[in-house]
Amino acid sequence: MSELSNxxxxxxxxxxxxxxxxxxxxxxxxxxxxxxxxxxLARYFGVGRSTIREAVKLLISKGVLEVRRGxxxxxxxxxPADLDPLGLQKIEDxxxxxxxxxxxxxxxxxxxxxxxxLNATPEDIKKLRDLCDQVEIRIKxxxxxxxxxxxxxxxxxxxxxxxxxxxxxPIIDTAVLMFVNVTHTRLKEETIxxxxxxxxxxxxxxSIGARSAMMMHMTFNxxxxxxxxxxxxxxxxx
Numbered sequence: 001m002s003e004l005s006n007x008x009x010x011x012x013x014x015x016x017x018x019x020x021x022x023x024x025x026x027x028x029x030x031x032x033x034x035x036x037x038x039x040x041l042a043r044y045f046g047v048g049r050s051t052i053r054e055a056v057k058l059l060i061s062k063g064v065l066e067v068r069r070g071x072x073x074x075x076x077x078x079x080p081a082d083l084d085p086l087g088l089q090k091i092e093d094x095x096x097x098x099x100x101x102x103x104x105x106x107x108x109x110x111x112x113x114x115x116x117x118l119n120a121t122p123e124d125i126k127k128l129r130d131l132c133d134q135v136e137i138r139i140k141x142x143x144x145x146x147x148x149x150x151x152x153x154x155x156x157x158x159x160x161x162x163x164x165x166x167x168x169x170p171i172i173d174t175a176v177l178m179f180v181n182v183t184h185t186r187l188k189e190e191t192i193x194x195x196x197x198x199x200x201x202x203x204x205x206x207s208i209g210a211r212s213a214m215m216m217h218m219t220f221n222x223x224x225x226x227x228x229x230x231x232x233x234x235x236x237x238x
Contacts (some may be wrong), residue, residue: 012047012051013051013054013055013058014055014058016045016047016051016052016054016055017054017055017056017058017059019045019055020041020045020052020055020056020059021059021064021080022144022147023044024064024075024078025078025144025146026143026144029075029078030075031075031076031077031078032074032075032076033074033075034071034072034073034074035065035072035073035074035075037072037073038052038053056073059080062080063076063077063079063080064076064077064078064079064080078177078181079174079177079178079181094178094181094182095182095225095228095229095232096229097178098175098178098179098182098183098225099222099225099226099229101174101175101178101179102175102179102218102221102222102225103222104171104175105172105175105218105221106215106218106219106222108168108172109153109156109172109214109217109218110210110211110212110214110215110218111211112156112157112160112162112165112168112214113156113198113201113202113210113211113213113214114207114208114210114211115159115160115161115162115165115207116156116157116159116160116202116210117201117202117204117205117206117207117209117210117211118205118207119159119160119161119162120159120202120203120205124155124158124159125159125199125202125203127155128152128155128156128159128199128202128203129199129203131148131151131152131155132152132195132196132199134148134151135148135149135152135191135192135195136192136195136196139188139191139192145180145191146176146177146180146181149176149180149191150173150176150177152195153172153173153176154169154172154173156198156202156214157169157172159202179221179225182225182228183221183224183225183228186224187220187221187224190217190220191217191220194213194214194216194217194220195217197209197213197216197217198210198213198214198217200213201213
């Protein structure tokens with residue numbers, strides 16, 4: 001009986017860990033920000049303090065949180081280690097990194113979308129439409145859509161039916177996460193429009209249309225990062 005209880009506790013902690021990570025993203029906790037204490041989080045999520053402790057430990061192991069003795073628990077990264085296979089979160093200039101990543105995505109993802117249009121099955125297309133809808137719903141609700149956005153781009157890559165592309169998925173996932181984190185989800189309408197265009201082209205098995213739609217999506221992303229970099233470089237008004 002105790003073994004079953006331990007399994008349930010572990011599963012609950014894992015579930016709360018995911019909810020806590022989403023809570024950090026939804027509330028735009030910056031790196032270096034202190035999160036609420038155990039009592040507040042336990043009350044918010046409707047679980048015991050021991051479950052919160054375990055959930056926090058899981059996020060510590062993923063490099064998202066850090067406990068500072070006598071001070072509290074702080075956000076040290078919004079990119080979990082399991083979504084950062086290349087260790088890119090160690091690079092300090094996140095904006096420059098985001099630009100480098102989107103430049104790589106421009107080389108890869110339009111071609112991946114083209115392959116997806118040629119190889120996607122009816123089941124793939126349904127899944128892609130569902131993910132597209134989920135992103136749109138969360139954007140219109142004002143909720144964080146990072147998880148759904150990553151799932152969308154992952155699904156496009158899976159539709160390509162290419163073993164090498166499958167190995168690139170973690171890099172694409174990292175790039176999507178990094179982009180949304182540095183831009184704070186500014187490209188909402190553009191994301192809805194270009195995601196829909198990508199899905200429609202893949203559903204029509206229009207390979208050139210899929211490539212073009214994904215290129216448009218990437219171009220919006222790149223232009224936004226460059227705009228933010230220019231804003232950051234401008235000296236503050238006296």
